[in-house]
Amino acid sequence: MGSCISVGSINSDDSDGGRTSSTRQFRLCGFRRTNRLFSNEQVISFQHLTRVPNRVLTNGQSRTSCIFTQQGRKGINQDAMLVWEDYVAEDSIFCGVFDGHGPHGHLVARKVRDALPLKLLLSLRSGNSRVNKEVTNCLKKKVDMESRESVASAKDSISDDPLLQMWRNVFLKSFKAMDKELRSHPAVDCFCSGSTAVTLIKQGSNLFIGNIGDSRAVLGSRGNGDSMVAVQLTVDLKPDLPREAERIKKCKGRVFALQDEPEVQRVWLPFDDAPGLAMARAFGDFCLKDYGVISIPEFSHRVLTEKDQFVVLASDGVWDVLSNEQVVEIVSMVPSRSSAARVLVDAAVQEWKLKYPTSKIDDCAVICMYLDGKMDSESDTEEPLNVFAATDHIYQCQSQAKELEDGNCDELNLEPYLQRNFTVRSASDSSDHHQNRRAPLVVSAEEDAVLRNEDQQWSGLEGVTRVNSLVQLPRFSEERPKA
Secondary structure: OOOEEEEEEEEEEOOOOOOEEEEEEEEEEOOOOOOOOEEHHHHHHHHOHHHOOOEEOOOEEOOOEEEEEEOOOOOOOOEEEEEEEOOOOOOEEEEEEEEEEOOOHHHHHHHHHHHHHHHHHHHHOOOOOHHHHHHHHHHHHOOOHHHOOOEOOOHHHHHHOHHHHHHHHHHHHHHHHHHHHHHOOOOOOOOOOEEOEEEEEEEOOEEEEEEEOOOEEEEEEEOHHHOEEEEEOOOOOOOOOHHHHHHHHHOOOEEEOOOOOOOOOEEEEOOEEEEEEOOOEOEEOOOOHHHOOEOOOEEEEEEOOOOEEEEEEEOHHHHOOOOHHHHHHHHHOOOOHHHHHHHHHHHHHHHHHHHOOOOOOOOEEEEEEEOOOOOOOOOOOOOHHHHHHHHHHHHHHHHHHHHHHHOOOHHHHOOOOOOOOOOOOOOOOOHHHHHHOOOOOOOOHHHHHHHHHHHHHHHHHHOOOOOOOOOOOOHHHOOOOOO
């Protein structure tokens, strides 16, 4: 069905003064029901987020989705996530995963999680903005989106379609406003801290996606022979992309990899080997905003078909160790839909232990949204073969990583220090290391708890909680002594 924003004025009589007041109202056309109208004042009242129904941001499930996050071994969990059902109308859903980095990355991610959906709502209902002018043209031309190609992410396609151009402008305007708010935020220091954002609005059979950073969205769809196919919906916006590197270099930023991780391109200041950001677009990170790092989202659109089953949004803690195909296979084979996100995080954690035994496990956050709008009680019965295959995959990972897990005590005995990211050493690369390393020390439960606590406090306070995303802070970012 089509999808447009309609704008109208509703006159109401003031019972006290007899005045007639005009309140501008907005609604999205193309939903199953369009009876819900919101004024700008009602949208602003959504800032009382705890009172908003159908909004899930902690481990659990909603009517259509399950979400799960687990803290890694680098300190504070800097991942945040959100599922907001009945987002604009009763058949719309907002999903977002936000991966923070830097000293205050966890605060940035949570701030973006709370504020960005509101900004998108305000952009959709802004009566005086350019958005609604384009919507008016959209209504006149009666664009039918479902008759179009399934994917319309190219700029040429979007510019030719007034409706897609409207949605693109909504995302651009909202992301710009979000970054502007972070720059002037009095309580969150975003100079060397930031966050990724992979956001998705499902409206009927349409997906509208805005993405910055290296979090990712993948679609699970039925292929030929009823097999599952993974379709990547977003691009990891990292400095190794030629167009991203070219923009950064034009702004006098530097892009290069460290010797001990040649496959990870990073962004550096022109005058200092810092901060070494491993992404080309992010919220915050204002120390690099003059040198090519931007917060402009990559916008894309997809029309869903009957073959499309679910969408997985996850932080790079998952994608660093699991491929798109593995993720889709695991989610499609879980015994119950409500446990899909947790099972996927468990699989990622085991893969971290197997592939990177000398590394600290990254934070993981996952949203699994089922496109038929059903969870366990309403979904079709899963085939037993698929259930056993998924269980076998998880147990295989657990058995392969058991020895590494039992002998992984060296990490607890390391003195905390600012290191230049040794977290990309694979199991094959570290074979010599395992042959020559000393026997693991026996650590009591009390000593283990103390060491873990000290390591976490250091990571959180010093800000090197995401060594994969940030190498070190610039010299001039340290707090200046008070006069």
